[in-house]
Amino acid sequence: xxxxxxxxxQSPLFYGINEEDLSHLLPCLKAFTKTYxxxxxxxxxxxxxxxxxxxxxGGVQIVYEDILGNRTIFSRVTNGELFGETFSFFESEPIxxxxxxxxxTLVLFLDCRQILTTCSSTCKFHHQLIENMLRIFxxxxxxxxxxxxxxSKRTTREKLLSYLSDEATASGxxxxxxxxxxxxxxxFLCVERSAMSTELNKLKKEGILDFHKNQFRFQxx
Amino acid sequence: xxxxxxxxxQSPLFYGINEEDLSHLLPCLKAFTKTYxxxxxxxxxxxxxxxxxxxxxGGVQIVYEDILGNRTIFSRVTNGELFGETFSFFESEPIxxxxxxxxxTLVLFLDCRQILTTCSSTCKFHHQLIENMLRIFxxxxxxxxxxxxxxSKRTTREKLLSYLSDEATASGxxxxxxxxxxxxxxxFLCVERSAMSTELNKLKKEGILDFHKNQFRFQxx
DNA sequence: CCTCATTTGTTGGAAAAACAACATATTTTT
DNA sequence: AAAAATATGTTGTTTTTCCAACAAATGAGG
Numbered sequence: 001x002x003x004x005x006x007x008x009x010q011s012p013l014f015y016g017i018n019e020e021d022l023s024h025l026l027p028c029l030k031a032f033t034k035t036y037x038x039x040x041x042x043x044x045x046x047x048x049x050x051x052x053x054x055x056x057x058g059g060v061q062i063v064y065e066d067i068l069g070n071r072t073i074f075s076r077v078t079n080g081e082l083f084g085e086t087f088s089f090f091e092s093e094p095i096x097x098x099x100x101x102x103x104x105t106l107v108l109f110l111d112c113r114q115i116l117t118t119c120s121s122t123c124k125f126h127h128q129l130i131e132n133m134l135r136i137f138x139x140x141x142x143x144x145x146x147x148x149x150x151x152s153k154r155t156t157r158e159k160l161l162s163y164l165s166d167e168a169t170a171s172g173x174x175x176x177x178x179x180x181x182x183x184x185x186x187x188f189l190c191v192e193r194s195a196m197s198t199e200l201n202k203l204k205k206e207g208i209l210d211f212h213k214n215q216f217r218f219q220x221x
Numbered sequence: 222x223x224x225x226x227x228x229x230x231q232s233p234l235f236y237g238i239n240e241e242d243l244s245h246l247l248p249c250l251k252a253f254t255k256t257y258x259x260x261x262x263x264x265x266x267x268x269x270x271x272x273x274x275x276x277x278x279g280g281v282q283i284v285y286e287d288i289l290g291n292r293t294i295f296s297r298v299t300n301g302e303l304f305g306e307t308f309s310f311f312e313s314e315p316i317x318x319x320x321x322x323x324x325x326t327l328v329l330f331l332d333c334r335q336i337l338t339t340c341s342s343t344c345k346f347h348h349q350l351i352e353n354m355l356r357i358f359x360x361x362x363x364x365x366x367x368x369x370x371x372x373s374k375r376t377t378r379e380k381l382l383s384y385l386s387d388e389a390t391a392s393g394x395x396x397x398x399x400x401x402x403x404x405x406x407x408x409f410l411c412v413e414r415s416a417m418s419t420e421l422n423k424l425k426k427e428g429i430l431d432f433h434k435n436q437f438r439f440q441x442x
Numbered sequence: 443c444c445t446c447a448t449t450t451g452t453t454g455g456a457a458a459a460a461c462a463a464c465a466t467a468t469t470t471t472t
Numbered sequence: 473a474a475a476a477a478t479a480t481g482t483t484g485t486t487t488t489t490c491c492a493a494c495a496a497a498t499g500a501g502g
Binding site: 375376402403404414415418419421422 | 479480481482483489490
């Protein structure tokens with residue numbers, strides 16, 4: 001019986017794998033867990049990493065900070081999602097981002113070399129793991145492409161609209177919520193918070209958008 | 222003996238696979254090739270795709286165009302590199318980008334469903350293919366992350382400097398060249414061409430950067 | 443309930459980008 | 473080699489963002 005196995009099995013990385021399989025797989029991946037409280041540094045930009053990580057509880061932020069101190073939130077990674085997987089394939093290269101816990105957070109560490117190396121004989125589930133990994137990469141790729149679409153817009157207004165309309169579509173509902181505070185949203189879209197605030201309220205006055213805190217809604221025309 | 226096998230084997234997707242293996246693998250992936258002349262549309266935004274493609278000769282551009290007609294070049298894909306692989310994992314979703322040939326271009330099409338499905342018994346090389354795919358995804362991820370880093374900069378000047386310094390580092394040489402015309406570079410960095418031109422020449426006057434056509438060099442301080 | 447800290451909204455001036463229109467340079471075509 | 477088409481550079485104006493300082497609202501703790 002493995003600790004946290006139910007949490008682990010909820011991750012898309014372990015899709016199609018059962019508890020029995022997991023008990024073989026985890027030692028093979030040299031897995032271990034670690035807990036963090038809020039705002040602890042898990043990976044620091046400039047270091048090299050050798051693990052792919054799964055957030056089991058809580059959440060972490062992927063943060064890029066340039067020399068001048070401009071902070072950019074790449075994304076927030078929560079339950080079941082991965083981080084570090086991209087860079088763990090190029091172990092010698094220093095990572096350009098930091099990972100910081102956003103909460104009380106439980107993280108599963110997996111030895112990245114063991115993921116690719118299909119272990120001995122009976123490792124059906126190992127193949128499943130690699131397949132899962134591919135899908136996760138594809139999805140992350142799509143996310144990055146989306147973000148690039150937002151950032152490619154020239155004005156704060158267009159960035160907001162492209163992001164929010166994506167979120168509206170994704171939610172499938174009229175009213176949708178976003179996982180960011182105003183400052184975080186500004187960081188995510190790489191714009192000035194105050195200018196963004198002004199722009200949001202302009203959109204509200206113009207009757208295009210309605211919002212209260214993190215709840216948004218596009219007005220019917 | 223397979224047509225174009227030497228070109229195919231040069232692709233990172235087929236790393237570690239020999240010509241003998243390839244002759245088994247290609248039919249299993251339902252592979253076929255197609256030629257395009259310059260500026261032909263290979264994939265059109267909004268359609269759904271069912272193939273992962275490898276550029277065997279020439280090059281293609283990954284282009285995003287919004288409703289207002291603002292064109293953004295995501296990237297240029299050339300010899301041996303892939304496109305479509307990300308979206309082929311989610312066959313039902315319409316793709317948000319178009320792919321346009323940039324030259325006389327030879328493209329290898331692979332049935333995306335066959336890549337994941339490890340075929341029958343003896344398919345060692347199929348596993349190799351999946352491993353290669355993972356590395357390619359990881360690398361593409363890093364590229365997207367880089368691009369996000371450039372776009373996250375607030376000013377044209379900073380975008381230019383972050384991109385060019387990355388290119389300088391990557392080349393390892395003092396003088397380096399970039400694969401873009403001025404208009405393409407502006408599109409890639411999502412800035413105004415004329416403003417970028419002004420900024421480039423300002424950097425030259427200030428003695429920070431020197432350039433002629435596509436050849437750039439950072440001045441020693 | 444009050445105080446303090448944090449987040450969010452507002453405003454005006456400075457800086458930068460977008461835009462437009464045109465000048466110059468380069469490449470392609472004939 | 474000349475003409476046409478394309479790419480790049482320049483300049484002045486308009487628009488937008490950035491920045492800073494402050495005001496208002498919200499939230500947390502005692």
